[in-house]
Amino acid sequence: MKRLGLYFTLIAILALSSAAIEKSDCDTRALKNELIKELRPDFKYDSSNINRFILENKKQGTEIQVPIFSSEKYRLLFNTAALPSDFEILIYDKKHDERNRKLLFSVKGSETDQHVFIFEPENAKTMYIDYILPGVEEEGISGCIVFLMGYKIS
Amino acid sequence: MYKSTIKIAAVLIASSLLYACGGNQEEENIITQEEVVTEEITIEETNELEYVFPSPLQIAELFKRAGLTYIGDLTNSIDNVDNYNSKQDQKLNYGIYSADMAYCIMNNQTQESINYLSTLKKLSEKIWMTDVMGAMGLSQRLEANVGNEDSLTYIMADLQMQMDDYLDENEMGAAGSIIFAGAWIETMYLGVKVNENEGNEKLINRLSEQAIILESLIGSIKQNNNDNQLSDLLTDLESINKHFTGFNDSEEQFRLSAEAIHNLNNDITALRTKIVGE
Numbered sequence: 001m002k003r004l005g006l007y008f009t010l011i012a013i014l015a016l017s018s019a020a021i022e023k024s025d026c027d028t029r030a031l032k033n034e035l036i037k038e039l040r041p042d043f044k045y046d047s048s049n050i051n052r053f054i055l056e057n058k059k060q061g062t063e064i065q066v067p068i069f070s071s072e073k074y075r076l077l078f079n080t081a082a083l084p085s086d087f088e089i090l091i092y093d094k095k096h097d098e099r100n101r102k103l104l105f106s107v108k109g110s111e112t113d114q115h116v117f118i119f120e121p122e123n124a125k126t127m128y129i130d131y132i133l134p135g136v137e138e139e140g141i142s143g144c145i146v147f148l149m150g151y152k153i154s
Numbered sequence: 155m156y157k158s159t160i161k162i163a164a165v166l167i168a169s170s171l172l173y174a175c176g177g178n179q180e181e182e183n184i185i186t187q188e189e190v191v192t193e194e195i196t197i198e199e200t201n202e203l204e205y206v207f208p209s210p211l212q213i214a215e216l217f218k219r220a221g222l223t224y225i226g227d228l229t230n231s232i233d234n235v236d237n238y239n240s241k242q243d244q245k246l247n248y249g250i251y252s253a254d255m256a257y258c259i260m261n262n263q264t265q266e267s268i269n270y271l272s273t274l275k276k277l278s279e280k281i282w283m284t285d286v287m288g289a290m291g292l293s294q295r296l297e298a299n300v301g302n303e304d305s306l307t308y309i310m311a312d313l314q315m316q317m318d319d320y321l322d323e324n325e326m327g328a329a330g331s332i333i334f335a336g337a338w339i340e341t342m343y344l345g346v347k348v349n350e351n352e353g354n355e356k357l358i359n360r361l362s363e364q365a366i367i368l369e370s371l372i373g374s375i376k377q378n379n380n381d382n383q384l385s386d387l388l389t390d391l392e393s394i395n396k397h398f399t400g401f402n403d404s405e406e407q408f409r410l411s412a413e414a415i416h417n418l419n420n421d422i423t424a425l426r427t428k429i430v431g432e
Contacts, residue, residue, distance in 0.1 A: 028322060032319070036315075044211075044308065045209075045311040045312070045314060046208055046211075046212050046311075046314075047206050047207060047208060047209055047318065048206075048315070049204060049206045051204070062204060064203070064204045064205070065203055065204070065206070065370055065373065067207070067370045068208070068366075069216065070363075071363075072216070126366055126369070151208070151212050153212075153215050
């Protein structure tokens with residue numbers, strides 16, 4: 001009976017582990033495909049970027065520089081489904097070390113239950129996307145944010 | 155979420171719950187720029203900069219809309235493909251041929267596009283990107299859509315996505331920058347040469363706004379120049395960037411002067427010749 005209980009516990013842990021791995025695994029093609037649907041029918045795929053994170057006990061961040069042409073239409077999409085932590089996505093018109101930069105878009109994971117976010121800039125040139133992840137107690141868990149951009153030439 | 159005395163179990167359970175909850179979220183959050191309140195936030199934790207480049211197709215499409223006509227003998231000959239022996243030459247010329255393929259697609263040169271596709275396949279195998287085009291049936295899709303420019307551009311966009319996936323999954327981001335450099339140089343070459351023949355004001359405007367891409371490209375090449383193998387390319391790109399002086403200071407739409415266009419033409423042609431080896 002004891003052995004049966006042990007097996008049951010092991011199976012339960014394995015099942016939970018699989019769920020956790022599936023969550024933290026970054027299936028970029030599946031995540032991208034979810035975003036691709038949001039491009040159609042007006043926008044064509046242009047480029048994408050995957051940011052993989054290993055959660056730490058301190059705050060961490062990354063900045064992505066995205067040059068665009070101000071006269072054209074763009075749709076920026078983010079998929080945070082494979083990110084097992086809180087996050088912030090911020091888009092600015094200047095680099096993080098420049099003064100008076102203007103915030104164009106922001107979203108906080110703690111304030112929404114969604115995982116797909118869409119932003120359509122207007123008359124922007126180069127944009128700077130900042131991902132900010134807070135420190136967590138449990139370090140070492142991995143995750144990712146998928147960014148994908150589409151364009152529409154007028 | 156992760157605060158628990160039974161830490162491992164808590165993480166596993168929390169992750170499972172998170173996963174389960176995520177499955178039903180179908181709503182999106184579309185926000186336009188006007189809806190966002192302007193505010194200043196200082197981020198001190200950002201410690202690295204990554205670069206995302208537009209697809210060669212987008213630049214070719216912009217140039218085409220501005221009047222980039224098709225001149226057949228401008229593109230790099232597919233016969234040159236066997237001349238590229240170093241990995242750097244292969245990556246740069248992969249970009250060159252990608253831009254040529256986009257140029258042909260934009261101008262309904264389907265047979266030429268298929269020829270460039272075969273050349274890209276050959277080069278991709280040399281730079282270990284063996285699976286990029288294998289499963290896509292691109293030749294058949296190109297042939298089935300002869301004359302349909304819109305469908306052809308979507309096929310090209312699929313190819314770009316496939317390549318981006320491959321580069322990401324194989325951690326070849328540095329290669330992506332070099333490939334893009336080749337594609338950008340070739341598209342600029344096609345632009346300045348067509349402009350030289352026809353003198354097109356809209357095309358000059360499009361060439362002028364490429365300053366925004368060149369700045370990012372230089373930043374990315376610098377970042378990937380740890381072994382100094384890209385120093386020559388970097389020097390050439392920085393030299394080209396001098397023609398765009400004033401782009402960042404310009405309140406109005408920046409436009410290259412006639413002299414700057416002339417000099418840009420010379421420098422782009424020289425760099426492109428160095429890369430393709432003609």
